[in-house]
Amino acid sequence: MPTRNLRPFPAAPMSSPATVPAAEPDSVFRDSVFRRYWFARLCTTIGYQIFTVAVGWQIYDLTRDPLMLGMVGLVQFLPSVALILMSGHVADRFDRRRIVRTCQSLEAMLAAGMAAASLGGWIDSHHIFVFVALIGATRAFENPTLQALLPSVVTPRQLPRAVALASSAGQAAIIIGPAIGGFAYVAGPGVVYTLSATLFAIAALLVGGITLRQAAQRLTAPVSVRTVFAGFAYIRSRPVLLGAISLDMVAVLLGGAAALLPIYARDILHTGPWGLGLLRSSPAIGALAMALWLARHPLNRRAGRVMFAAVAVFGVATVVFGVSTWLPLSMAALVVLGASDMISVVVRSTLVQLDTPDDMRGRVGAVNSVFIGASNQLGEFESGVTAALLGPVGAVILGGVGTLLVVAVWMRLFPALAARDKLHEHPA
Template identity: 40%
Template sequence: MTSKNPTHPLQVHNFRAYLTSRFSMTLGQYAMILIIGWQTYNLARDAGMSIGAASGQLALIGLLQFLPLFVLTPFTGLAADRFDRRILALLTILLQMLCAGTLGWFTYAGTLSLPILFGVAVLLGIARGFAGPAYSALAPNLVPKTLLPTAIAVSTVAWQLGTILGAAMGGYLYSLSPALPYGVGFGLYVVGFIALSSVGKVPQPAMKKDQRPIGAIVDGLQYVGRNKMVLGAITLDLLAVFLAGANALLPVFARDILEVGADGLAQLAMAPGIGAALTAAYFSFRPLKTQVGPKMLWAVFVFGLATIAFAFSRNMAFSLAMLFIIGSADMFSVYVRQSLIQLHTPDDKRGRVSAVSQMTISASNEGGDAFSGALAYAIGPVAALIAGGAGAIVTVLLWSRIFPVLRTTKTFDPPDDLLEGDQQKQTQAQTQ
C-alpha cells in the first residue's frame, strides 16, 4: 500500500515498481555484456588469434555498442522529454529480450559466431540508448519533491549495483552452462517488463509548444554546456572511466594473465560488485551530506590508483582486492555525480540531460572498452591499464582546476530558483 504522506520513496508503489524494473533490466543487461565479451575473446583465441588481436575484437564489440548510443543520443533524450517515458522504457526491454533470446539460442545450439555477436551488440546499443534517458528522467516524477534526493540516490544505487552485480552473476551462470546467462537475462527482462507495466500514469512537464525538435535538442545540449556543475561532473566520469576501465580486459586477465578461467572471471567480475554493494549499503544508512564535490574527486583519484595496482598484480587475491576498491570508488563517484546532475537539472530538460549523461557513460564504458582493447592491441593489456589509471589521476587533477565548482560544492542542494521553476512547470503540466 502507498502511504498518503510517504517519508521514503519505497513507500510509493510507482517508485517500487520502477525500481524493480530498472534493477531487473540492468542485472540482465550487464550479465549479457560480460558474457558477450568473454565469448568474443574466446572465439577469437580459439580461432588462432594472438592476445593482442583477440583484444582488438573486444575493442570492436565496445565500438559497436557505443556508436548507436553516440549517434542516437540527441534523439533519445528528446524522445524521453516528448513521449511517455514508461512506453519508451517498455519497448527497450522488448528489444533486449530479443537480443537475449537470440544469443541464448545460438549458444545452446553451439553455432555462435563473431558476426552474430557483433550484430547483437549493435541492437543492444540502440536499446540502451533509449532506455537510459527514459528511466533516468522518469524517476523524479514518481515521488513528492521532498523525497526527490533520496529517490535519485536509491535509483542511482540500484542502477550501479545492477551493472556490477549483473556482470558477476553472468560469470557464475556461464560456468554452469554457457547459455544460462542469456536464459536468466531473458527472465529478468520479463520481470522488468511486468513491474514497469504496473506503474500508473505520471505527470510529465510539457515542452515548449513552439519549439521544433532540433531546437529542443540544441536547448538541452546548451544547458549542459552552461551549467558548470553538470558539465564538470559528466565529463569527469567520461574521461576517468574511458581511460581506466578494467572491465573490458577482464577476459584477457582471466584467461591469459592470471590464468583462472571462467570461474576466475566470475570472481573478478564479482569483486567490484561487492565493493559497490557495501558502499551503497553504507550510504543507505549514512547518506552523504557534506563536501560532496571534493569527495567525488577523491573517489575518482582512488579509482585510478587501484586500476594501476590491478594491472601490476599477478596474485588472484590481490587482484580481487583491487577490483573491490575499484567498485567501491566507482559507486561513490556515481552516487555523487548522478545526484548532482539530477538535482541541478530542471525537470523539463531531464530527459535530454540524462541522454547526454547516458552518452558519456556509454562513451566511458563501451567507448572505453574499445579504447582499452585497441590500446591493449598496441602496447599490451598490462601497459594499457597502467596508462589508463595514470590518465584517470591526471584527469582528476586537471578537472579540479578547470571546474572549481567541483571542489567547492558542499551539499546536494540545488539552487532555490531551480526548485521554484520546477514546481511552476509541474503545476502547469498538471492543469493542462
C-alpha cells in the first residue's frame, strides 16, 4: 500500500542538508556515508555493551541479590516510557544527526562519571541506579532517532540490506563489547567505564560527519495532542506493524534471560567475569551471522511466516539454555537464540521503516523503541522478579514456554502479518 496516501499531516518541505548520489543495492557498504553510519552504530553499541557488563557484574558484586539485577532493567525502562512522546516528536522536528550526536556526547560524560566514581572507591548501588537512569534517558532519544536517520542515508530499495547491515553492526558490537568488558573488568570497573566513554565520544564524532543520501522531511505541524500521539495511532491502524512490534516485544519480555547471566555464570555454570563475557557475546555471534546472511540474501517471500517461525525457535532455544549446566551447550543455545531473534529484528525493522512516512519515523520509531528496546529492560526486571520467586532456571524455562504460547496466539490475532509475503511492497 503506497505510503504517500497514508500521511495524517501534510508532508514537511524538503530540508536542505547536503545530499550525495545513491549507491546500488549490492554496494551499500562500499559507500562512505553508510560506512560512517555503520561505524557510529558499532561504536555506540560497543560502548553501551561494555557499560552494561560492568553494571551487571558490579551491582551483583555489591548486593548478591538477583532482584537488584532486575531493578537495573527497570531503572533503564522507566525513562524510556516517560520520554517516549517527547523523543519521537523531537526526532521528527529537528536535525536527527544533531540529536544523536548530543545523546552520544552525554553518554560519554555519564560513563566518564561512572569511571571516576568507581576509581575513587565511593560508588554504591544507589549511585549506579542514578547513572543507569540517566543513560536510559539519553538512549530514549538516541535509539529512535538513529533508526529514523537510516532511511535518509540509503534509498528505499537499499533499505532491507541496509537494515540487515546496520543490525550486523549492533550484533558485532554485542560480540566484541561484552568480551572486552568481561576481560577489562579484571582491571576494575573504572577501566571498563573509561573505555565505554571513549567509544561514545568516537560515535558522536562519526555521526557529526554524516551527509544525507536523501533530504529528510521534517514535521512542521504545530504541537498538539494529535501530532504527539500520532505514532501510536499510526501503528494501531496498521495490523502488520502492530503485530510485528507486539510479537517481538512480548517475546523479548518473556525471554529476558540476559539479566540472569551473572547468576548463571557464577552459580550454575561456575565461571567468572570472562565466562559472563562469553555468555553475553554468544547471542550476538548467531545474530551477526544471520544479519550478514540476510544482507546477502534478503527475505523475498513469506516474510510474516518466517518471523513467526523465528520467534518460535527463540522460545525453544531459551528453554534449552534454561536447563543447561554445561557452558558450551549454554553458549550454543544462546547462539541459536540470537540468530532467530535477528530474523525477527530485520523483518520488524524493515516493515517499520518502509511502511512509515519519513516525517513520522521519529514518533513511530520512539513507540517501536519503547515496545522493543525498553522491553529488554522490562524483561530483565521480570526475569529478576521471577528468579527471586522460582529460581533462575524456573524463570528462564517459564519465559521460553511463554514465548511459544505467544507465537500460537499472535498467529490468530494478526493474520495480516502471517500473510505478509514481501518486505518491500513499494516502488523504489
